[in-house]
Amino acid sequence: QVQPVESGGGLVQAGGSLRLSCAASGRTSSSYAMGWFRQAPGKEREFVAAITWSGSSTNYAASVNGRFTISRDNAKNTVTLQMNSLKPEDTAVYYCATARGFYIGSRISEYNYWGQGTQVTVSS
Numbered sequence: 001q002v003q004p005v006e007s008g009g010g011l012v013q014a015g016g017s018l019r020l021s022c023a024a025s026g027r028t029s030s031s032y033a034m035g036w037f038r039q040a041p042g043k044e045r046e047f048v049a050a051i052t053w054s055g056s057s058t059n060y061a062a063s064v065n066g067r068f069t070i071s072r073d074n075a076k077n078t079v080t081l082q083m084n085s086l087k088p089e090d091t092a093v094y095y096c097a098t099a100r101g102f103y104i105g106s107r108i109s110e111y112n113y114w115g116q117g118t119q120v121t122v123s124s
Contacts, residue, residue: 003113003114003115003116004022004023004024004079004096004097004098004113004114004115005022005023005024005096005115005116006020006022006094006095006096006116006117006118007020007021007022007023007118008020008021008118009093009094009118009119009120010119010120010121011121011122011123012086012120012121012122013086013122013123013124014086014087014088014122014123014124015085015086016086016122017083017084017085018083018086018120019081019082019083020036020080020081020083020094020096020118020120021078021079021080021081022034022036022078022079022080022096022115023076024077024078024079024096024098024113032053032098032099032100032101033050033051033052033053033098033099033101033102033103033104033105034050034051034053034072034079034096034097034098034099035047035048035049035050035051035059035096035097035099035106036048036049036070036079036081036094036096036097037094037097037108037111038090038092038093038094038095038120039092039093039117040091040092040093043092045095045108046061047061047106047107047108048060048061048064048068048081048094049061049064049068049069049070049081050070050099050104050105050106051070051071051072051079051104052102052104053072053074053102054074057104058070058104059104059106061106063089064083064090067083067084067085067086068081068082068083068084069082069084070082079096081094083120086120086122087122088122088123088124089122090120090122091120091121091122092120093117093118093119093120094117094118094119094120095114095115095116095117096114096115097111097113097114097115098111098113099112100112
């Protein structure tokens with residue numbers, strides 16, 4: 001299986017919006033959950049959101065709940081993270097990851113394939 005690839009990062013002002021995409025073309029024979037994580041400089045990687053690949057269940061970190069929306073397009077084998085009302089503390093490298101199973105977990109140990117990340121910078 002190939003690693004997922006993120007895109008859509010960039011610079012945005014506080015209060016603005018940004019949409020990230022994750023391509024996971026390697027997952028054609030099995031469809032498990034996928035998630036988004038982020039890591040700011042000097043900080044641990046933290047959970048952002050997750051979604052079942054063949055279902056409708058989602059999971060969000062409290063820090064982004066109500067502002068971010070995770071969605072999927074199985075035909076294109078992509079996962080999208082719509083980020084609204086962005087804050088400077090959202091600044092980080094955002095990573096897309098494929099889960100080890102169907103569970104939409106929030107721990108990095110529950111994911112086994114990771115993208116290289118895309119930079120999101122929110123200015124004040």
